[in-house]
Amino acid sequence: MTRRVLFALLGAVLLTAGAVGYGVFTVAREHPAVPTANALSLAAGPRILFRSTAPDSKGRLSLVGKDDPGGPRSVSALSCLRVYxxxxxxxxxxQDGALxxxxxxxxxxxxxxxKEIPLVGVPNRTRVSVDGRLAAWTVFVAGDSYNNGRFSTRAGLIDLRSEDMVDSLEFLSVTLNGHPYTAADLNFWGVTFAADDNTxxxxxxxxxxxxxxxxDIAAKSVRTIAQNVECPSLSADGRRxxxxxxxDGDPAKGWRLSVLDLASGARTPLAETRSVDDQPAWLDPDTIGYAIPRGTDDSDIWAVPADGSGHPRLLIPRAESPAALG
Structure with a gap:
């Protein structure tokens, strides 16, 4: 978590301030626009959802075909800071009304x-469970007495079927290295869900x-299972x-993308060697997607093999916050 991310989000808020409508239009840059059937449906299909950072559609929830991710995109009139x-x-x-x-x-x-749920803080991460029942969010907050003026994070989640909500994971009981743990400086971020709608x-x-x-949502508890792991994203098979x-354990030096095997604990560094300050997304069982900034408020979505082989490739220019729909 960095101040750069927070300032970028605040900049996005200023750019997207104002009324938000609901509509559809198609944007093309290097390719001619073509109609796309059911382009703005979130139903399962070979498409990728993302947030556009292009000047003519900045902040808009958008979709593109998996077979031509750099081609024409279908763009909603809904402005977002993060999507999934x-x-x-x-x-x-x-943004919700007032700045x-x-x-x-x-x-x-x-x-x-x-549904619309108010958030206290600047939003930064979001995830949805595979069946669409659970949703989670992370926000930046300021003013915690222990943090000497730096930004803290809060993460919460909701069961959309029962409407049971955990406003902050800080309210759950914590086990650290096998022992009950309480502390004033607990911060949580980057939630990802297993298929059982509980884990x-x-x-x-x-x-x-x-x-x-x-x-464990039912038990209202969390337990540590590994160190130096940030912004996790669980694979569809629940194994990685x-x-x-x-x-080197120092965020000031940047971050490296890796994949953790939950059964063995083995870590595989990925071929992306640039610093990635993002919650990666599984685009398919073999491919990880993530955003790399290209400016103050602009990014590109890149992809890299999940087994450590190959090399990074530009997937969607002028985009961030990817989610594969199928």
Missing amino acids: AAGGTGTCLR ATFQITILDRGLNVE FYATMSTAGHRYLVQG IAFKSAI
């Missing part, structure tokens, strides 16, 4: 608003260390976690 979708449910972290007020907006497969993974930081935690890790 799975199981026909979408999330859009966005510096935010919400997570829950979307159905047709991009209709189903989740996230990053927890305390006392200068960052941990991968496994959470893509993540970023601080180089």
Whole structure:
């Protein structure tokens, strides 16, 4: 988590301030625009959802075909700071009316608003469970007495079927290295869900260390299972976690993308050697997607093999926050 990310988000808020409509249009840059059937549906299909950072559609929730990710994109009139979708449910972290007020907006497969949840803080991450039942968010906050003026993080989640909500993971009981643990400086971010609609993974930081935690929603608990794992993303088979890790354990040196095998604990550094300050996304069982900044408020989505082989490739220019729909 960095101040650069927070300032970029605040800049995005200023750019997207104002009324938000609902509509559809198609944008093309290097390719001619072509109609795309059902382009703005969140139903499963060979498409990638993302947030556009292009000047003519900045902040807009957008979709592109997996077979031509650099080609024409279908663009919604919905502005978001971060997006995600799975199981026909979408999330859009966005401004809520007045400046510096935010919400997570829950979307159905047709991009209709189903629910709006106010958020305290600047939104930064979001995820949806594979069946669309659970949604999670992370926000930046300021003012925690222990943090000497630096930014902290809060993460929460909601069961959209029962409407049970955990406002902050800090309210859950914590087990660190096998022992009950309480501390004022607990921070959580980067939630990702397992297929059972109960288990989740996230990053927890305390006392200068960052941990991968496994959470149990029913038991209202989390436990640490690894160190130096940030912004986890669980594979569809539930066996691997893509993540970023601080180089030499020091975030000031940047982050390296890797994949963790949950059964063995083995870590595989990926071929992307640039610093990646993002929550990676599984685009398919063999491919990881992530954003690399190209300016203050602009990014590109890149892809890299999940087994450590190959090399990074530009996937979607002028885009960030990818989510594969199928």
